[in-house]
Amino acid sequence: MLPTITVPCPYCGERVELMIDESADLQRYVEDCPVCCRPMEISVAFGAGGEMWANAARDSDA
Template sequence: MEGTYEHTFMCLHCGAQINMILESYYPEQEYIEDCEVCCNPIQIHYKFEGENLAFFNAQPIGQ
């Protein structure tokens, strides 16, 4: 689907591989997502420039 991109990163709590769908329809997003494996919260921040992912950051919350 145009405007959606799969992005993979490692959970900073447990090391599990996480696959996320990012949408370029929203040029910049910041939100909290729980790890699918350990359920710990991760702060996600990403930014698109046009159709290109320009910035992605994942930070653990807590611990």
């Protein structure tokens, strides 16, 4: 099962749970918010100790 992380949608502010693929260290992709359906630019990074960070930005701002 893939790990999850929760980020706020940059458009509607609703907290969105994302499933993260741990096979790549740095990730950047576009995913639609399941609440408002607007495109979010998702950035994911992993630390040396296995910690995970994710950020959601407006697709037009990225």
